[in-house]
Amino acid sequence: MALRHAVLAALLDGEYSGYQLAKAFDVGVANFWHAASQQLYAELAKLESEGLVTGRQVVQKTRPDKRLFRVTDAGLAELERFGAAASKPSFIRDELLVKVHAADSIDGGSLIEQLQERAAVAEAKTEFLGGLLRQLRGEVDEAEFLRRGERIGPYLTCLRGLSFERDHRDWCVRIAAVLRERQGIHAGR
Amino acid sequence: MALRHAVLAALLDGEYSGYQLAKAFDVGVANFWHAASQQLYAELAKLESEGLVTGRQVVQKTRPDKRLFRVTDAGLAELERFGAAASKPSFIRDELLVKVHAADSIDGGSLIEQLQERAAVAEAKTEFLGGLLRQLRGEVDEAEFLRRGERIGPYLTCLRGLSFERDHRDWCVRIAAVLRERQGIHAGR
DNA sequence: GCATCCTAGTCAAGAAAATGACTAATCACA
DNA sequence: TGTGATTAGTCATTTTCTTGACTAGGATGC
Incomplete structure (x- = not known):
């Protein structure tokens, strides 16, 4: 129940496909969270089923189709709630x-x-x-x-x-x- | 297959019980690895069954008995092997x-x-x-x-x-x- | 002309980690 | 006299993560 907030936070930058999100998790988001692409696809599906993000299909000619996700109002409310709750202590693993x-x-x-x-x-x-x-x-x-x-x-x-x-x-x-x-x-x- | 090496490295400081190890993981070891005490007990049991550490029973009067563990030669060899292998990239989670x-x-x-x-x-x-x-x-x-x-x-x-x-x-x-x-x-x- | 990379994912198995509950004695404090 | 902290663990369940394999078309490089 923690990756979800990292995903929501990352999606605030705009619409992302799972694939693009995975890229983001390799660069900027990597400063505070790490996740494999499979985790992200799974988490996006869960978030969508809970109504915290919505996806829309984008048909492409030269590339495989993709689904772009953005945070819903319910997602924003969840982030807000998360922001007010206590944080777990951070940890490094190296x-x-x-x-x-x-x-x-x-x-x-x-x-x-x-x-x-x-x-x-x-x-x-x-x-x-x-x-x-x-x-x-x-x-x-x-x-x-x-x-x-x-x-x-x-x-x-x-x-x-x-x-x-x-x-x-x-x-x-x-x-x-x-x-x-x-x-x-x-x-x- | 990663916590084991953190445990072996921590046990280089001397003999530790699972309980003491958990303390160490809350202070010095916390700088690069985090683990709950239950994980440590489980890992120590596994390491012992594989012969990488040995435990000895210490009977105490005023305190519950404990088992002190130290790294065996096989454990040192495993650490040596680990030291030469490639490291996974580190990650922070905050x-x-x-x-x-x-x-x-x-x-x-x-x-x-x-x-x-x-x-x-x-x-x-x-x-x-x-x-x-x-x-x-x-x-x-x-x-x-x-x-x-x-x-x-x-x-x-x-x-x-x-x-x-x-x-x-x-x-x-x-x-x-x-x-x-x-x-x-x-x-x- | 072939090989490899990039985009854009999906699926499944198994390992590792997190969580919560529980035992049980002793000691320190008020 | 009882409350809570400390020592020293164990057990079981669930969640999360990792690993590896697989699809498929277009782009890029040699």
């Missing part, structure tokens, strides 16, 4: 961190590689989110956009994502350096 | 962020309150993790500890947790301020 926690018992070389790779991914995502933010705010500067923009929700969560990715990148780089130095010390004995 | 994404459609007052509350929690966790780090490194300074400490894995993941919480707190404070200012603008019209 296998790379599990490995680092076990760093003293596993192969350092491989770990360093993975940290560098992850740092590169985080760096790429940092740049991507930077671009996305520029796109979302358009011509105006950030402070002005945040004061008077019409749809700032996605912007705010992207800000969080950007900060997270930067921070994560820095940590990865630093930890890789720490592990490299320790390898040098061990090799030098 | 209902508060879902709400912020939908900020334009839900009640601002409640959201601001929740952001402030979350900021306070993050602040408390920041302080807690700071203390934990001091405790982990003992008398030596950080650079020295990271160069020559014996068990740095938990320290490194706590560093990540600390950074995350600080960052999260700052974001919460800032977003609450942004939403407050927007409320002022609306009220002023």
Whole structure:
């Protein structure tokens, strides 16, 4: 009963097909929620049967037909209700961190590689989110956009994502350096 | 097939009962993995049946008896194998962020309150993790500890947790301020 | 001219995780 | 003297997630 609200929140940006929604969950929404496309199709069907979203068929010539969904008034009411209720505490789940926690018992070389790779991914995502933010705010500067923009929700969560990715990148780089130095010390004995 | 490695990594710190493990998953391990105590008991039973951990009964007078677990050589080998394999991408899941994404459609007052509350929690966790780090490194300074400490894995993941919480707190404070200012603008019209 | 990618989904099986209830003794507090 | 917290778990059910396979046509690249 939680994915549904992430879907509703994502659909506020406009009409989406399940496929497009899955894309959104790979980029902006990924800053706070992850879901596979099959889950999204299933959730959309459930939301539709409950009347929280409506879909309309769009026939396409060069592409398979699709169904575009948007949030209904009942969906908005449900979001409103959700917004007022208590939130579950957030959680992270990260296998790379599990490995680092076990760093003293596993192969350092491989770990360093993975940290560098992850740092590169985080760096790429940092740049991507930077671009996305520029796109979302358009011509105006950030402070002005945040004061008077019409749809700032996605912007705010992207800000969080950007900060997270930067921070994560820095940590990865630093930890890789720490592990490299320790390898040098061990090799030098 | 993922919780098992988090459990193995956590058990590297020494012998733990299921109950103690659950505590660890609420503090240090929470920086990268979340699990309910029931899951941990179940996972420990599975790991034991596969020979990756061994448990020994400890009879207590004033407390219920408990079973302390430690990682076996087979468990270490499994961790080693896990360390060399590719990691799944990490994911965050945060209902508060879902709400912020939908900020334009839900009640601002409640959201601001929740952001402030979350900021306070993050602040408390920041302080807690700071203390934990001091405790982990003992008398030596950080650079020295990271160069020559014996068990740095938990320290490194706590560093990540600390950074995350600080960052999260700052974001919460800032977003609450942004939403407050927007409320002022609306009220002023 | 063939291979692969992209759009746009659907289906089913099985693993993993979340939830809620329950036991039972001890200790701290008021 | 009783209320609640702490230690130390167990059991069962439901929900959610993951994985892999499958359809099908058009676009793109080599």
